[in-house]
Amino acid sequence: MTEVDELRRVMRATERADRSGLDLAGIMREGRRVRRRRQVAGTGAVAVAVAALVIGIGAVARTRPPEPARPGPVASAPVVAATAAAGPSPTTTPGQAEPRPVGAVVGTGIRYGDDERVFYVVPVDVPELPGVTIGLVAGRRSPTGELTTDYLVNDVAGSDRRPGFHQIGYDPQGRVPSVTPVPTFGYFVGPAARIVGTVDGRQVEARLARWSEDPQLVIFWFDPGVLAPARPLDGIVARDARGRRL
Structure with missing residues (x-):
């Protein structure tokens, strides 16, 4: 149901039986209720979107391969050679x-x-x-x-x-x-x-x-x-x- 349809429903519901006029106070109360509902629904959508984004980032962080370890110094064994002459x-x-x-x-x-x-x-x-x-x-x-x-x-x-x-x-x-x-x-x-x-x-x-x-x-x-x-x-x-x- 669109907001226009909702407004029409409110106007019909608050219309006096003698059709002498509209209940303006009732229409305003119903309008405020509709706006509050729309704001809450919007906030919930934003929260869901943010949560989805955080979950997505977390998933990316978890699946990223670890950084390769830095190689340490390699120790080389000394070599001792004997001379075969003076x-x-x-x-x-x-x-x-x-x-x-x-x-x-x-x-x-x-x-x-x-x-x-x-x-x-x-x-x-x-x-x-x-x-x-x-x-x-x-x-x-x-x-x-x-x-x-x-x-x-x-x-x-x-x-x-x-x-x-x-x-x-x-x-x-x-x-x-x-x-x-x-x-x-x-x-x-x-x-x-x-x-x-x-x-x-x-x-x-x-x-x-x-x-x-x-x-x-x-x-x-x-x-x-x-x-x-x-x-x-x-x-x-x-x-x-x-x-x-x-």
Whole structure:
């Protein structure tokens, strides 16, 4: 029923029986009632529309895929490679530990500021050389005991425990001055009491220290004041306690 039809119904209902006129007061009351009903109905429609909109938004929010997780830092495992020849030690990545010494660290008294030159044996892994399991490091030791590897030598054939001299290390800087020059060094397997090198016709004697894990393995080095680092030897011999050549 339209509003016009409703108004006509009201007019007929309030028309006086004597048809002398309309009941204006009744018509006004009925008109107000119709307006109130229309307003309430409109408000209800708006509320329903708003509720539907909210439900729709909620449905969209629930069906939206979750945000992908941010990938965290990937930790990479350090790789330790063993050299198969005399040369500088492999470069270590940040956070990678220095090779762990096997046995005691040998001090030399040679200093670079607060650091001391030291030598120590480390394990090496050369798959094609099963007889080579150790190498000799020329390193530095800080006042707090921290070790820094400067140079590593290991055998490139046979066994690292065969009698006699093994790989000899020379300063890798060569003729270029270094703030931490590496003395000429190496090791000998046998009852050596003296090790003497020859350079330019003169003899230079090495300093010795026996490896704590095997006294037959003798670590030797030449003091830089006696033999300049990187200076090649013309020859080298080892002698026992009785002076016999080994």
